[in-house]
Structure formats: C-alpha cells, structure tokens
Amino acid sequence: MMLLTIQSWPKAILHIDADAFFASCEQAVNPQLKGKPVTTGRERGIVAAASYEAKARGVKRGMRTFEVKRICPDAIILPSDYETYSLFSVRMFEVLRRFSPDVEEYSIDEAFADLTGLRQVYHGSYESIAGKIQDTVKKELGINVSIGISLSKVLAKIGSKHKKPGGLVLIPGRDIHFYLNGLSMGDVWGIGPNTAAYLNKLGINTALEFARKDEGFIQRHLHKPHLEIWHELNGRSIYPVVSGSKSSYQSISKARTFTPASNDEIFVYAQLSKNLENACIKARRHKLAAIRLIIFLRGQDFRNHAVEIRLSSPTSYPVDMFSALRDGFYHIYRHDALYRQTGVVLAGLVAEDRIQMTLFDDPVRIEKMSKIYCAVDAISGKFGKHAIQHASSLPAKLQAQHEGERGDVPRRKTELFKGENTRQRVGLPVLNIKI
C-alpha cells in the first residue's frame, strides 16, 4: 500500500482514555466489585457507564435500568458518585503532567498530551513512556486506561480506541494507512453521522479513502473543519494540545433528572430555578456573563421542549433572569404532561469585566446585586453550595430528587467522617473495604 507520509514521528501526540471510567472508579474504591458486572447511573434510571464485565453481558451505555436487570440479573447497579469520579479524573491528569507539561484536559475521562521531544528526557521510546503512564495510573489509581500515540490528535484518538480496554497503540507516520484502512468515516473524531452519510454518497466509506483524496476535492465538497481533519489524518497536526485546566466555555449547562416524573408546576419550575442558580454559580466562578438563556423540559416520553431567550444585557445573576425564565417556562410547560428532567443553558458568554453598560441600566442596582451575590458565594464557600438560595428553588430542595430505589445516594454521601457534612467532604476517595 502507498504510504501517506514517510516521517515516523515529526510529532508525538498522546490520547488517554480511561476504560469504562465511572464503573472502574467504583471497582477501584470497592475491590469486591472487581470482576463483576457493575453499572452506574442508577439515580437516572439508565446506564451511565458499564464495567467490561457488564458490557460482555450485553449491557450498553444509555440502556434503561429495567432492561439491565432483564439481560444481566446479577448486575450491581450503583448511584453515580461524581465527586469520586472527579477526584480520579484530576489525579489522572496529574499523573500525565508528571510526564509532560503540555496536557489538555479534554473531558472527565480523556486527555491529550504532547510528548514530542520527550524520548531523550526519559531515555526511552514513546511506547515506553506511554507504558509508564499506564502503569502509574494503574498502580496509584487502580484503573485501566487505553492510550493512543500518533502524529496528530485525530490519529491519537483512533489509536486509543483501536484496542480497548488497556490498549497501547502507536501509529507512526509510515503505519497510518494500516489503521485508516477499513475504519469507517463515522468513527473518526469530528465526523458526525450526517457528514459520514454525505461522504458515502461521494463514494468515500473509509478514513483511508478520505485521506487519499486530494486537497482540491476536499475543498470543493466540504468545509474547513473537514479539511483540518483531512490534514490530521494525513499526519499533519493542525489541532494543538491546549494545556491548562479547562477554563474557557462556549456555554454552561445544568440539567437535573427527577423521579417520579412530575406535573406539579411549582416543583418543575423549582427544578429549573435550581439549575439556573447552579449555572450562574459556575458562570460567576469563571467570571463570565451570559446574554442568552436556553430552557428545556424533558417529558416522560423523553421528548425535549426548549426555548431560547435573549437577555437585555449579559449577566450571571439569577435575579436578572427570573422573569425570562418564568416566561420561557410557561411558553413550553403543559399542564397535562409529565416531566422527568429540566435544564438550562447559559450561552453567548462574555468575560464579566467586559460588559458594556447600556443607557437603561441602573448602576446602583447592578452594584447592589454584585454585592449580594458576592455574599451568597462567600456563604456557599464557607457552608457549602445552596446554603443560601432563591425561594423559587426551595421546593426542589425540600422534596427528594428521586423516590424509591432510584433515590439511592452514593455511599460517600452517607458514610461521613466526623466533621464532614452532606455538602462538604474531604477531597480524597474513600475505599469501601470492611476491615
């Protein structure tokens, strides 16, 4: 076969992907779960993550809990413990940073790292560096990760996906075509189902066929992002590894599921109000303000009803958005429907200090609000989130989020140490071993 490039390692980009991450964290803190089918997401009524033992029995992500019980009666179905998963996630990134300063935290269980030039430092091949990373994560965190290393991010992702779990796949320049041959376009990072279908119509089915097209063809039929992917597949790195913690956001979204589904207007609105408060807390933490507010309600039938509202000026204070929230809510709310989830999205984010005041703004009021929310955030910092909140969110706090068995909260939130409370706990994962 014709080579795509002759250079083996002009660049070395690593992609790390934790295997069945949430389920693996649960197995790491509770060794009794090792080797057993485990799923998380019990409180949502669906599978958020499934251990490889559960996957082997046919359990898939997104499957409903009752289906899991049918096909795998001995499955251990756990409520999500996002606090523990986050601690593991941060630790995985920290381990990576020991090997390279250029680490991009891509999602809770995925990261990129630029290893270019590190072979001399570690006196070994890229493969041996990746092996050390895998071993360190396994030893210190107790979870398995898959790693791909190649010349670009898109290729590194193909590598990490190639042999899960526990895979370590290097794709040097002269081997790229082996890995792209037979890989369907839909499996390439950044190519959605629509683009894949369109490419099929152009006679392109595999990533190799796509990579072999000339630049003119790509430019004639496709757009800039696809041209970038085309370069990346040919081993020319376009997407840089952006190091640092994730701090820039396009939008901030907060959604909460509750059971049983409800048609209680005040309760459903309270859920929405609480989401708005949460989203605003996050926006303020990152010193951002939103100009657009998107509201959605998800019905019992899993259908979404959404509305987008433009705010009069960018803000991160719920009090400025409540009238828009109320209007939007009544625009989509139906008394005869049952709802199971609500959510808000803050979009059109701008840096807080770059907000232009308009002629109609009341500077005294703005200053006052800024002081009030500073105080709210300070109180939350001291006593935990939602120590103080808007009254409209109160019904969401008073009623349990989930009824019955799905109301289970993770063990970490109930088995507290002296000095911990339901909101604030020590930032270390707790082993669930009876000794």
Next chain:
Amino acid sequence: MVMRSLDINKLNIRIRDIARFYYEKGRMPTFSEIGDLTGLKSKSTVSKLINSLRKLDVLDKDKTGRLIPKSICYPVKILGTVEAGFPIPAEEELADTISLDKLLIQNPTATFMLKVSGDSMSDAGILPGDMVIVDRGQAPRNNDIVIAEVDGQWTMKYLKKRGDSITLMPANQKYKPIKPKNELNIAGVVTAVIRKYR
C-alpha cells in the same frame, strides 16, 4: 531604614492578601487576579512582585507558568507571636511550617481514605470509626500497617516479613496472625490514622 521597613510591611500585606485568596478559593490567583488583589496596575510590576516572592520561597511557578503555593500554603503556625505594629518578615517563620495536608499526605495522587470498622488493630491505636490514610504509591516494608487481601478476605494488619515468609499480625490478642496460603494482594500502606473528637 524607614523606607525599608515600610517595604517589608507592604510585602507582608500582599503575601497575606494572596494567602487569603488561596484559602478562600482553594487555588492560587492568576497574574491578573494578583493585580486586582494588590492594586498593581501593570503586568510587569505584578511579575516583579512574583519574582521577589519566589526568591523568598513564598510561592513558585510551574513549567506552564501557573503559580504554585510554597510557604504561603502552610496555615499551621508553629513559631512565636507577632508584635502588633512591628514589621516582621513573617515568611521566614512560615517557611518552617507545613500544613496538616502535607504532613499526612505524601503522594497526593495515590492517597485514599478508609473508615475502620473492626478492632483487630486496637493495640496499635487504631479503633473502629477511625479514619486511616492509605497510600497506594509506596512499596510496603516490614512492620508497615497494610491493607491487604488474603485468600479473598480483606484485612488491615502489620506486615511481618522474615526471609520469604510473610505474616500479617493483628494488634489485638483476640485475633490470630494470618499466614497467606494462596494469595496476598497488598492494596496500600497505612501512613496515618485520624480520630476527630468533636
């Protein structure tokens, strides 16, 4: 001379402001946030301040240029008191203190907690309800207290090595020493025990 003590005073206030930020937010401020905290308008004065604080070992920069706390993160003050109004270079005293976190945790990425339920280590001062700090990153040595899986059972015991033979020793007469028959899997070393009374 007056000028000099004024400078130190100012520096102390700035260190205190940065330290307060660190305690409140749980992270070090960025360069621009330091500018806001201290009222320093230009980037170069902020970077000058940071350089002098680095020399004093108050903080440092990592490879990516982000600030990391050094003596600024040590809240437990062991040394003497400060006389009011008299400028004292606090950083010299603070440089010799460490936080409880640092005292208890050697490998932050490999450290877990575990609540004790049994009394088999009571003579070692570990009681039911205590919190033990477990380090997965350290190699277990003779006489360490370890969390181990022995023939399918989890336990916390002293690790006693003699030549090739390994015994897990309880610290309570009610329990017998354990000799692993088939399998021994050491999950971590107990590096500290914490008991909180109120």
